Amino acid sequence: MKSLSVFRPNLNRPSGRAIAAAVRATVNSQVSDQATELAQLVEPKASVAKESPLDSQVKAAGLESAAPPTDLALPVGKNIIAIGSGKGGVGKTFFSITLCQALASCGERVLLFDGDLGLANIDVQIGASVKHDLSQVVRGRVTMAQAVTPYPASGFDILAGSSGGGSLASLSPTRIAMLGRDLVEFAVNYDSVVMDLGAGVDRMVRYLAGHAGRRMVILTSEPTSMTDAYAFIKMVMSDDPKAEVQVVINQARTLQEGEKTFAAIEGVCERFLNFRPQLAGIVRRDRRVNEAIRAQVPILNKFPGADAAIDIIGIASRLRSQK
Numbered sequence: 001m002k003s004l005s006v007f008r009p010n011l012n013r014p015s016g017r018a019i020a021a022a023v024r025a026t027v028n029s030q031v032s033d034q035a036t037e038l039a040q041l042v043e044p045k046a047s048v049a050k051e052s053p054l055d056s057q058v059k060a061a062g063l064e065s066a067a068p069p070t071d072l073a074l075p076v077g078k079n080i081i082a083i084g085s086g087k088g089g090v091g092k093t094f095f096s097i098t099l100c101q102a103l104a105s106c107g108e109r110v111l112l113f114d115g116d117l118g119l120a121n122i123d124v125q126i127g128a129s130v131k132h133d134l135s136q137v138v139r140g141r142v143t144m145a146q147a148v149t150p151y152p153a154s155g156f157d158i159l160a161g162s163s164g165g166g167s168l169a170s171l172s173p174t175r176i177a178m179l180g181r182d183l184v185e186f187a188v189n190y191d192s193v194v195m196d197l198g199a200g201v202d203r204m205v206r207y208l209a210g211h212a213g214r215r216m217v218i219l220t221s222e223p224t225s226m227t228d229a230y231a232f233i234k235m236v237m238s239d240d241p242k243a244e245v246q247v248v249i250n251q252a253r254t255l256q257e258g259e260k261t262f263a264a265i266e267g268v269c270e271r272f273l274n275f276r277p278q279l280a281g282i283v284r285r286d287r288r289v290n291e292a293i294r295a296q297v298p299i300l301n302k303f304p305g306a307d308a309a310i311d312i313i314g315i316a317s318r319l320r321s322q323k
């Protein structure tokens, strides 16, 4: 874990230029382009002392978060783990499914909640056929308990998003709040509830993340993913300055590359948000992930020995040891 020490804070707090220089120093031939872009992102301009240059990237990407929930006393489910990313396509759904399966295989009662209401696709990724989904819950046609689909092949339950078309992305704040409250009440039936959030930091993501006792953010070594993860962390911290956010680096070509990516996000968070995220784990890139998704079979069923599967089992067991 030698490279993780690059951005450890010191009493003289490193300057943005020092962080940028450190990011450059970690460049190796495999990740040189990406690391150079990252270095540019974290290098402050002379006139901007407190705001990270990532903030302007966040604005340029239209990723400024929605207004915070007006109801500040959102009920929180301690056993709810929100999985966010900012950017789509980083592997959030794959990670959420596999984490559920890993927790269930330890004997936990687990619910996978498809909080990506604009692009609900958990059921598609694992080939589960669901009878009811959240759109029916929101419309008051079924209760959450009735909408749950057991998924015996992997030992956990699914609350599918809007599977039959009709996006739920534009629910009113009142409806989102009702859904969140319902979920917190319903979560007591489980040991863990994993919430696969939508991409971005819109109102839905912000409200749903507010109900979770734990938050994880997933990113890859791509600079855009770093910007988006930073936007997510910033949103969480602004709603709850005491929040813990754990970081998962996904699709790492090597563990070393994953450590460098973590060091970069850790450094930016320490400098600009005064917050040091924890590393939940590094998940290696693995072609069998794609094969399993194409076959619509969870990876732990299809390729239990795959690197990515083993890495997520490790994350699940660390999560359990933190309870």
Ligand SMILES: Nc1ncnc2c1ncn2[C@@H]1O[C@H](COP(=O)(O)OP(=O)(O)O)[C@@H](O)[C@H]1O
Binding pocket: 085, 087, 088, 089, 090, 091, 092, 093, 094, 095, 250, 251, 252, 283, 284, 285, 286, 287, 289, 290, 293, 308
């Ligand atoms: N560890 C990994 N190794 C290889 N490919 C991955 C890995 N994680 C995710 N992917 C690929 O990334 C794509 C997007 O994954 P998905 O879970 O749908 O992302 P998201 O939910 O963040 O949009 C999938 O097609 C999958 O094959």
Ligand SMILES: [Mg+2]
Binding pocket: 092, 093, 094, 116, 121
């Ligand atoms: Mg997804």
